[in-house]
Amino acid sequence: MRGLHADTGYLLYRLGLRSGQLFNTFLQESGVRLRHYAVLRFLATSEGALQRELSARLGYDPSAIVGLVDDLEKLGFAERRPAPDDRRSRIVALTQDGRAFLRGTDEAGLRVTNELLDPLDPADRETLHSLLRRIAQDGLA
Amino acid sequence: MRGLHADTGYLLYRLGLRSGQLFNTFLQESGVRLRHYAVLRFLATSEGALQRELSARLGYDPSAIVGLVDDLEKLGFAERRPAPDDRRSRIVALTQDGRAFLRGTDEAGLRVTNELLDPLDPADRETLHSLLRRIAQDGLA
DNA sequence: GAGCAATAATTGTTGACGTCAATAGTTGTT
DNA sequence: AACAACTATTGACGTCAACAATTATTGCTC
Numbered sequence: 001m002r003g004l005h006a007d008t009g010y011l012l013y014r015l016g017l018r019s020g021q022l023f024n025t026f027l028q029e030s031g032v033r034l035r036h037y038a039v040l041r042f043l044a045t046s047e048g049a050l051q052r053e054l055s056a057r058l059g060y061d062p063s064a065i066v067g068l069v070d071d072l073e074k075l076g077f078a079e080r081r082p083a084p085d086d087r088r089s090r091i092v093a094l095t096q097d098g099r100a101f102l103r104g105t106d107e108a109g110l111r112v113t114n115e116l117l118d119p120l121d122p123a124d125r126e127t128l129h130s131l132l133r134r135i136a137q138d139g140l141a
Numbered sequence: 142m143r144g145l146h147a148d149t150g151y152l153l154y155r156l157g158l159r160s161g162q163l164f165n166t167f168l169q170e171s172g173v174r175l176r177h178y179a180v181l182r183f184l185a186t187s188e189g190a191l192q193r194e195l196s197a198r199l200g201y202d203p204s205a206i207v208g209l210v211d212d213l214e215k216l217g218f219a220e221r222r223p224a225p226d227d228r229r230s231r232i233v234a235l236t237q238d239g240r241a242f243l244r245g246t247d248e249a250g251l252r253v254t255n256e257l258l259d260p261l262d263p264a265d266r267e268t269l270h271s272l273l274r275r276i277a278q279d280g281l282a
Numbered sequence: 283g284a285g286c287a288a289t290a291a292t293t294g295t296t297g298a299c300g301t302c303a304a305t306a307g308t309t310g311t312t
Numbered sequence: 313a314a315c316a317a318c319t320a321t322t323g324a325c326g327t328c329a330a331c332a333a334t335t336a337t338t339g340c341t342c
């Protein structure tokens with residue numbers, strides 16, 4: 001029997017858990033969780049997105065998006081607007097408060113990554129990042 | 142503002158999720174879930190462990206360990222033995238069936254890893270694995 | 283232009299996961 | 313002997329993700 005961490009897949013699972021916990025720890029005080037934060041960050045790059053786009057690009061189930069956007073609306077960080085050309089769709093957009101919130105937590109991601117990748121020097125981090133991106137390529141935005 | 146996918150930490154989180162799901166898919170037929178599998182793999186390296194060791198090393202809550210070991214006992218893959226020096230503790234150890242099961246599912250991990258790391262050639266996989274190991278070094282079993 | 287398949291958002295359900303609080307039994311200390 | 317600390321356990325609660333089903337709307341097609 002090989003060692004516990006002989007499998008790269010298992011390692012990824014364990015490290016992913018740790019990473020998610022770290023993110024949520026950093027975000028805890030702000031009242032949002034990791035998935036809300038992912039939505040906010042995506043909205044910041046897109047100037048408004050349909051919910052189905054959020055679902056596809058973030059890899060969350062459409063039904064999950066509903067609740068996340070609900071929460072963000074309650075917090076005043078995002079709002080739903082009717083889509084001009086399709087009355088089925090809603091366009092989700094950041095509010096001013098949402099942008100301000102993102103500016104305030106700008107470094108959260110960096111801090112998590114720094115704490116997580118502490119044992120790695122910058123070159124290693126770059127290598128790791130590009131490898132992960134290649135794995136994530138299909139299916140993950 | 143960049144998308145969260147630019148953060149290595151978030152990528153790890155997403156890929157860890159996907160990896161865990163793949164594991165659960167492969168394990169489904171065997172009647173155990175990923176966390177059982179993690180316990181079994183740990184036991185295989187340790188020749189018997191206290192439940193609190195399992196909790197600490199795997200990062201699962203002590204109350205979660207109880208249920209997992211219960212299940213493994215029912216399946217005949219592990220057993221609780223009294224700790225000789227402390228009647229509060231139980232030593233959890235693999236049974237012969239447990240070892241046989243692990244041998245049988247040895248390839249599950251490989252299949253998951255193969256599917257997950259499909260875009261990477263062998264050299265890249267080796268690089269990724271060693272990087273992940275270095276990150277996992279502290280705190281992870 | 284009426285009928286029908288496909289799509290967007292939503293609701294509800296289920297299961298795996300994770301955390302927390304409380305308890306009983308045991309140990310070690312003072 | 314009294315008390316704090318520790319081990320396993322139980323139970324409650326909330327998070328997270330996958331799936332099926334529903335409603336409203338759109339586009340196709342015939």
